[in-house]
Amino acid sequence: MTVTQLLDVDNMARWIQRDGVENILAGLSRYLESDLRRWQDFEKIPRLASHTDFGVIELMPTSDAELFSVKYVNGHPLNPARGLQTVTAFGVLADVDNGYPVFVAEMSLLTALRTAALSALAARELAQPDAQVHALIGAGSQAEFQALAFRTVLGLEQLRVFDIDSLAVEKVRRNLEPLGMHVHIAESVDEAIDGTDVVTTCIADKSHLSVLTADQVRPGTHLNAIGGDCPGKTELDPQILEDARVVVEFEPQTRIEGEIQQMPRDFPVTELWEVLEGTAPGRVSAHEVTVFDSVGFAIADFSALRFARDATEGTDLQTWIGLVADPDDPKDLFSLLSQPS
Amino acid sequence: MTVTQLLDVDNMARWIQRDGVENILAGLSRYLESDLRRWQDFEKIPRLASHTDFGVIELMPTSDAELFSVKYVNGHPLNPARGLQTVTAFGVLADVDNGYPVFVAEMSLLTALRTAALSALAARELAQPDAQVHALIGAGSQAEFQALAFRTVLGLEQLRVFDIDSLAVEKVRRNLEPLGMHVHIAESVDEAIDGTDVVTTCIADKSHLSVLTADQVRPGTHLNAIGGDCPGKTELDPQILEDARVVVEFEPQTRIEGEIQQMPRDFPVTELWEVLEGTAPGRVSAHEVTVFDSVGFAIADFSALRFARDATEGTDLQTWIGLVADPDDPKDLFSLLSQPS
Numbered sequence: 001m002t003v004t005q006l007l008d009v010d011n012m013a014r015w016i017q018r019d020g021v022e023n024i025l026a027g028l029s030r031y032l033e034s035d036l037r038r039w040q041d042f043e044k045i046p047r048l049a050s051h052t053d054f055g056v057i058e059l060m061p062t063s064d065a066e067l068f069s070v071k072y073v074n075g076h077p078l079n080p081a082r083g084l085q086t087v088t089a090f091g092v093l094a095d096v097d098n099g100y101p102v103f104v105a106e107m108s109l110l111t112a113l114r115t116a117a118l119s120a121l122a123a124r125e126l127a128q129p130d131a132q133v134h135a136l137i138g139a140g141s142q143a144e145f146q147a148l149a150f151r152t153v154l155g156l157e158q159l160r161v162f163d164i165d166s167l168a169v170e171k172v173r174r175n176l177e178p179l180g181m182h183v184h185i186a187e188s189v190d191e192a193i194d195g196t197d198v199v200t201t202c203i204a205d206k207s208h209l210s211v212l213t214a215d216q217v218r219p220g221t222h223l224n225a226i227g228g229d230c231p232g233k234t235e236l237d238p239q240i241l242e243d244a245r246v247v248v249e250f251e252p253q254t255r256i257e258g259e260i261q262q263m264p265r266d267f268p269v270t271e272l273w274e275v276l277e278g279t280a281p282g283r284v285s286a287h288e289v290t291v292f293d294s295v296g297f298a299i300a301d302f303s304a305l306r307f308a309r310d311a312t313e314g315t316d317l318q319t320w321i322g323l324v325a326d327p328d329d330p331k332d333l334f335s336l337l338s339q340p341s
Numbered sequence: 342m343t344v345t346q347l348l349d350v351d352n353m354a355r356w357i358q359r360d361g362v363e364n365i366l367a368g369l370s371r372y373l374e375s376d377l378r379r380w381q382d383f384e385k386i387p388r389l390a391s392h393t394d395f396g397v398i399e400l401m402p403t404s405d406a407e408l409f410s411v412k413y414v415n416g417h418p419l420n421p422a423r424g425l426q427t428v429t430a431f432g433v434l435a436d437v438d439n440g441y442p443v444f445v446a447e448m449s450l451l452t453a454l455r456t457a458a459l460s461a462l463a464a465r466e467l468a469q470p471d472a473q474v475h476a477l478i479g480a481g482s483q484a485e486f487q488a489l490a491f492r493t494v495l496g497l498e499q500l501r502v503f504d505i506d507s508l509a510v511e512k513v514r515r516n517l518e519p520l521g522m523h524v525h526i527a528e529s530v531d532e533a534i535d536g537t538d539v540v541t542t543c544i545a546d547k548s549h550l551s552v553l554t555a556d557q558v559r560p561g562t563h564l565n566a567i568g569g570d571c572p573g574k575t576e577l578d579p580q581i582l583e584d585a586r587v588v589v590e591f592e593p594q595t596r597i598e599g600e601i602q603q604m605p606r607d608f609p610v611t612e613l614w615e616v617l618e619g620t621a622p623g624r625v626s627a628h629e630v631t632v633f634d635s636v637g638f639a640i641a642d643f644s645a646l647r648f649a650r651d652a653t654e655g656t657d658l659q660t661w662i663g664l665v666a667d668p669d670d671p672k673d674l675f676s677l678l679s680q681p682s
Contacts, residue, residue: 008662008663009663009667012666013677013678043391048386048389048402050386050409050437054438055440056440057409057437057440059389059400059402061389070413074435074439074440074441079439082439085665085666085667085668086671088664088665088666090442092413094398094413098415098417098425099415099420100415100429101429101431106665106666108666109666109674109678141672141673143675144675165672168672171673171676175675321662322350322351322447323350323431323447324426324431325353325354325426325429325447325449326426327426330424330426330482331506331508332512333426333450333453334482334484334486336450337354337362337450338516
């Protein structure tokens with residue numbers, strides 16, 4: 001019988017607990033960097049999005065010569081008000097050679113991990129090398145993952161966090177202080193970013209916001225902008241982008257979905273893989289403002305699925321599901337209907 | 342805990358055995374017709390295809406106001422030579438309102454059923470009303486499903502089948518004679534189509550074939566062409582199309598993938614939903630040649646998933662998988678990592 005390996009949500013959580021969030025973030029960063037440095041191997045397609053007034057459902061496929069991956073992911077900003085997750089996701093790896101699905105995984109947790117690991121990888125190239133403090137605007141589901149990735153990859157032990165939802169901010173403190181992080185709760189955006197060189201903006205609202213204005217951003221800041229990720233959903237004042245160097249995952253997609261949807265079509269950007277590969281520079285001066293305009297791209301999901309599969313292979317964390325019909329004679333699919341049930 | 346219902350391959354087979362192939366084909370036809378008659382309700386997107394020299398992996402999404410569906414499906418013509426299925430598939434239904442996946446099903450069997458049910462529905466509108474005999478060119482995985490759908494919907498008890506693979510042809514006889522069908526094995530295409538008004542062509546090869554030439558097709562024939570379904574993969578002589586009235590599922594997709602990829606961009610076609618709705622005619626004379634140029638479209642998968650879910654709901658055929666992370670506080674995804682594992 002041909003089976004598809006499954007890493008369900010309980011086993012995903014168990015894996016992360018067993019190996020440790022920060023070990024997994026570190027491993028994920030390695031897989032992400034290694035895949036992004038072979039950018040030309042991948043088939044790159046802007047994701048397919050089905051929009052409604054209240055949310056979006058997206059499919060994010062990519063493929064190298066060996067594996068095809070696709071992530072299903074939704075974004076419904078009104079979900080938390082009724083006790084549901086804003087974002088849920090799952091993904092599939094398939095064997096390009098024969099087309100069979102080989103691995104299915106929950107990706108709500110895995111997406112939070114990969115988004116954070118990718119943000120930290122970008123910040124490693126773009127933030128001031130002596131940065132000490134991470135400011136976080138938005139304390140939703142992604143917050144703790146971002147904070148831990150920046151500690152793992154950049155050594156940022158100090159977090160300053162602001163959100164209009166004080167319960168969410170308390171949640172971040174409650175989750176992170178036991179892990180040894182120093183969490184300062186700020187009463188305003190200005191207080192959160194005071195004295196910080198690295199600022200993450202991560203707001204779920206599907207509208208054009210200006211979480212930060214240009215005059216709030218001091219020279220040398222690195223902005224990790226992960227909330228603006230679909231048409232009509234941005235969080236930075238366009239003037240900030242005008243004055244900054246902007247790095248993106250995949251330009252054709254980010255022009256549609258990222259902060260730069262607010263900018264002219266010829267606004268210059270750099271793709272992250274170029275920086276990782278060394279064909280484009282990272283930070284070039286202590287004064288420039290850098291922005292990682294992150295919307296989430298399929299290759300990062302590919303890397304995350306590949307890492308999760310490799311890291312749990314042969315363990316009791318993987319179970320299986322029967323998605324592939326497998327008659328003895330491959331031309332005799334019908335025979336499955338005459339076997340004893 | 343939020344779970345996603347699962348109809349795996351064993352339970353799909355069990356369901357079809359339990360309810361009977363022909364009952365299911367009849368039920369599927371009703372769902373297909375009802376969904377196609379509300380064509381304007383659906384978001385229609387040509388499928389997303391990832392091609393290699395030896396196969397294709399496709400994603401087929403669609404959505405009405407309530408449900409989103411996507412099918413994963415591959416097509417690898419060289420698979421049977423190594424004991425694997427040419428086509429495997431699975432699909433997902435999600436709730437548009439909150440974005441959560443609600444139902445996952447194997448779709449190798451289900452695709453064979455829905456393709457056959459749709460072919461029969463088209464033939465009901467396009468074939469001679471007094472047709473008696475169904476000729477089948479190609480005896481692969483789809484063959485028995487096509488034959489049974491044409492018996493269920495059109496009453497065609499007699500089958501004439503040809504394939505260059507004599508074992509495949511014997512398989513069709515072995516599977517269908519116990520169900521009371523009259524199966525004649527033909528030694529050539531000419532012998533297979535002799536005296537028939539309904540001809541199904543269903544060849545897996547990824548190349549431009551002429552299974553039939555124009556002079557072989559007698560007036561009044563309905564051709565159900567289901568093999569040609571991606572760029573570079575056709576099975577009818579273009580002259581046949583030139584002389585026929587061609588009905589398709591969704592014109593923009595069929596122009597790329599169907600038999601009509603061989604024709605000029607302005608070659609006239611009719612969409613099947615128009616015929617079912619009555620805004621375009623079915624067969625208009627006893628002499629015209631009609632072609633259903635079927636490539637497989639997402640709305641048919643939507644209908645098939647919806648039918649399979651409804652028909653197995655509340656039975657032991659549905660199991661479940663945990664794909665959705667579901668913390669008590671929706672903004673506290675991280676809390677899943679601090680629960681006892």
